[in-house]
Amino acid sequence: MTVPAFNSVAWFEFGTDQPEKVKEFYGELFDWKYVLNTNTPGVTYHSVMPPGAQQPTGGVWDSEGAFPDYAVFYVLVQDVAETVERGRGLGAEVLMGPVSDSAGFAFARLRDTAGNHFGVFSVPAA
Structure with a gap:
């Protein structure tokens, strides 16, 4: 895989x-x-x-x-909270998150400076 x-x-x-x-x-x-x-x-x-x-x-x-x-894509990142803060520093609007589910996946949604909605996520530590 x-x-x-x-x-x-x-x-x-x-x-x-x-x-x-x-x-x-x-x-x-x-x-x-x-x-x-x-x-x-x-x-x-x-x-x-x-x-x-x-x-x-x-x-x-x-x-x-x-x-x-809606239909939206998600980008796999190492650290959702860090990525959200970097995005915010670049002018992104935070729409949701960061949040985690019971399996340990973390995710957030942002709007870029051109108005596009996208998400970021990370997987549980192995």
């Missing part, structure tokens, strides 16, 4: 109030399968499993109408 390099795009996410439609469309288009992720209590999140993948590469978050639909 290949581990993504730090500072590379390594995850994507859809936030939607119509998760079944999103999963059906992309499942049929790309033959994706979905696995319910239970690491964040109170959140309905399905991990995306592309054909032949040994681990998920993205997710579908059921927003339940709490926010507008």
Whole structure:
């Protein structure tokens, strides 16, 4: 299994109030399968499993109408808090985080100086 390099795009996410439609469309288009992720209590999140993948590469978050639909990419970083502070120093707006789930993944979302929404994440220490 290949581990993504730090500072590379390594995850994507859809936030939607119509998760079944999103999963059906992309499942049929790309033959994706979905696995319910239970690491964040109170959140309905399905991990995306592309054909032949040994681990998920993205997710579908059921927003339940709490926010507008979106699709966003995440960059794998060594330290989420440090990256958020560096981004803030460069003029980024912090939209969420840093937060961690029960499995030890840390993540945050920012808006760059041109208005683009993106995320950063780190994996639990081995």
